[in-house]
Amino acid sequence: MPARAGVRRRTLVLALGGAALAAALAVVLSVVLAGGKGSTPASVVTDIADLSGIPQRGLVLGNPLARVTLTQYVDTSCPVCKDYESGTFPTLAREYVRAGKVKIETRLLDFVGPSSPRGRALVLAAARQNRAYQLLELLYANQGDEARDWLTDDLARALARHVPGLDVERLFADAGSAAVASRAASFDAQATEDTVRGTPTFVLTTPDGVRHLLGAGSPGIEPFRRALDKALAG
């Protein structure tokens, strides 16, 4: 059947040729439409959540006598933590922490990227001056690509200068201290104890002292409102 074989050959050539063309078109479109969309911040961003007037001691934000504690495991290079810090944290701080109902405790992990250990050490050092949350918020506001070493000394210094009352030289000295290293290591053990598998992860301590794994990721404010309201009512 010569004619049939000829049709088959044409069909095959058309199918594979069309496929090759479609593949090339998809690649070209992707390059043209998405190319150049970088994520590295061009300049220092200083617009962060308003924490003025909220008590802060070490890594605890809020009334130390608050009946409910929200523990957040975060990494300074974690982009999902950034989503949470910029989207949900300001509302939590305003509605629950400033009102004295809930206190937030931060535990820093350092597995996401090459800048994670430096970010953790700097925030721990800032906690020794009771200014951890301002620096943490600034780090998230200026976070770079998690796969790169984005947190340079120059950037860290520039950000630290935007935290009112923070002694920058002391900050850098403390960041390299044995005390900070020891505290950092303790977070890893606590994360294992709380079965933390990623960041951000949240643990709720209810008024009866029981710890509940609340969840992970950046789910928005509503799940937090439900859990916190229930804990406060209990």
Next chain:
Amino acid sequence: MTDRTLRLAVAAVAAAGTGVAAYLTWVHYHPEALVCTRGGGCETVQRSGYAVLLGVPVAVYGLVAWSAVLALVAWDAPAARVAVAAIALVAVVFAAYLVVLQLAVIDAVCVWCMVNDAGLVPALAVLGWLRARPAVDVARAGPEA
């Protein structure tokens, strides 16, 4: 390897690909489910500008392609085999491009994308070619066949 075995293998790979693409599509539309994990990265790839093509998530194209392969395997006519090979050709070129993007441009790896791009798609290309080969041989033989 018998044709029946090859057909089952293509079906298994397509089913796995459909599952991975469905998960990636779901995550694309539910970014709140993303978490940074040890060794698993932060799914930065999923949130990069390259994750969307012409307003449609790349994962959706994958889901459509894998579903089409599943349907074509079920149909199993000679034309269906050629169509699977054609889809595999498009997929293998685009998957190679996506792997290069992850390693060299985005500088982050999405584990499930790699399972698809470096595992399932090449497997489909090999299996799809093996199944389409009789049709290719007939066509290559030309009018004398």
